Amino acid sequence: MGRERALETIEVVVDGVCARVEIDLDESPLxxxxxxRGRDGKAFIAPAQLxxxxxxxxxxxxAQMTPRLTADWNAPARRGRGSSPGLTFSEAALAARERLGRAVEAxxxxxxxxxxxxxCFLKGLEEVERERAxxxxxxxxxxxxxxxxxxRHYGLSDAAQGPSRTLVRGWTAPEETGPA
Structure with missing residues (x-):
């Protein structure tokens, strides 16, 4: 009997478009x-962190940054001139690399x-600790x-927070009174 996979659907925003992505929680160390759960009953990482x-x-x-040992015969076909508007495959990969670079820099x-x-490389924590001593x-x-x-870079938080103070909606100068 096979074990059921722990799938979860998350929403990500990529290039201004909100997309639902299904992830296999058994595949990811996250x-x-x-x-x-820890001793306090809380998850080791919060939903925003995940x-x-x-x-x-x-x-x-x-961004096509996963290492490959052979040719990728499953790569999507490139779109021609008469295709729908949007990013080409190489433009989407380049945009993803730029987002990845900004996140790594942040x-x-x-x-x-x-x-x-x-x-990204799905290494376990014990393996990371061993490699880094x-x-x-x-x-x-x-x-x-x-x-x-x-x-924080992605603007994610576990709790919704509003502004700390009200924004100024208008500004008027005090009226000057002349000599009476």
Missing amino acids: GWLARR LAGERLRVDFTR VGPEFSGLLLDVC WPARTAKVVLALGLDRLA
């Missing part, structure tokens, strides 16, 4: 962390390597900090 990491992975995949060099390893359970803490910074 999905594993999102399902696990969404930010999966959004990074979507851009990484669309999180900084401290977190970018770890985020790429875990979110980090103490056990260190990667989980550093990953959470990196995902927080990535979520």
Whole structure:
């Protein structure tokens, strides 16, 4: 008997278009962390962190940055002149690379390597700790900090927050009174 896959549908905005993407939570180390609970009963990573990491992975995949060992015979056909408007395949890949570059720059060099390893190359936390000679359970803490910074870059938050003060809607100068 096969085990059911843990699929979740998330919404991502790519090039101003909102799209629903189905992710396999068993495939991603982030999905594993999102399902696990700590001693306090809270998930190891928050929904906004999961969404930010999966959004990074979507851009990484669309940017065609996954390593290949052979030719890709499943690549989509290129559109001709009479096709529908929008980005060509190569333009979409270039746009995804630009978004990925901005995200990596926003999180900084401290977190970018770890985020790429875990979110994009799907390395487990133990493997990352072993490769970097980090103490056990260190990667989980550093990953959470990196995902927080990535979520902030994408404008994601676990709680809705309004402006801290009301914006000025109009401005009038005080009336000057002349000599009476």
